[in-house]
Amino acid sequence: MIKIFQIMGPPGSGKGTQAKMLQKKFNLEYIGSGDLLRSRAKIKDFTGRKIGQEIGQGKRASTPVIFKIWMDKLESFKKKPKLRGFVLDGSPRTVFEAKMLDLALEWYAWKKERKVIFVRISPQESISRLTKRKICAKCGKIFPYVKGAAKINKCDKCGGPLMKRSDDELHDIKERLRWFKTDVLPTIDYYRKKKELIKINGEQPIEKVFQDILNGIKK
Numbered sequence: 001m002i003k004i005f006q007i008m009g010p011p012g013s014g015k016g017t018q019a020k021m022l023q024k025k026f027n028l029e030y031i032g033s034g035d036l037l038r039s040r041a042k043i044k045d046f047t048g049r050k051i052g053q054e055i056g057q058g059k060r061a062s063t064p065v066i067f068k069i070w071m072d073k074l075e076s077f078k079k080k081p082k083l084r085g086f087v088l089d090g091s092p093r094t095v096f097e098a099k100m101l102d103l104a105l106e107w108y109a110w111k112k113e114r115k116v117i118f119v120r121i122s123p124q125e126s127i128s129r130l131t132k133r134k135i136c137a138k139c140g141k142i143f144p145y146v147k148g149a150a151k152i153n154k155c156d157k158c159g160g161p162l163m164k165r166s167d168d169e170l171h172d173i174k175e176r177l178r179w180f181k182t183d184v185l186p187t188i189d190y191y192r193k194k195k196e197l198i199k200i201n202g203e204q205p206i207e208k209v210f211q212d213i214l215n216g217i218k219k
């Protein structure tokens, strides 16, 4: 039996951090669409170049492109004899993608236990967190907002300077919140109706959110 965790939540909910914590705790593989798209953009064919441009414009990757990347990843997991499972960070983004993903998982015929985790924070909290977080100008590591973060100006990974993310300008944040509401919330509802959804209060310290997730997935 493999474990599949899907983590969803509005921008700034800390779902990426929680995904990494789950990955570590259960020794799982990780699928983060952002990372995969950035590495795909390094291949300079039509799709790679277009992804590169669209990332710069803050656009969302097209569904067939994202599924091609996911399917390749799932195929590589299928080759691992000791696969324990994987974490899907921040996806799917529409009900259509959720249904596609169900079919994709069916295709690979794993004996699986799937949990969908919704890390909920309010739109006000999203805006407040995103306007305060920083990114390393050199390696791209994201530094979520925490108390005392104003003092941190250097990347602990590469020593590069930290800046506010360009796509974190208020207008863009509101745009991302808008599509979260129109596209992602119905997707979350899709899992709720299937009784697969675990709802977590994301407006708590990171460790407490993680503990709630651990308690939630046990049930």
Ligand SMILES: [Zn+2]
Residues within 6 Å of the ligand: 136, 137, 138, 139, 140, 141, 155, 156, 157, 158, 159, 160
């Ligand atoms: Zn860095």
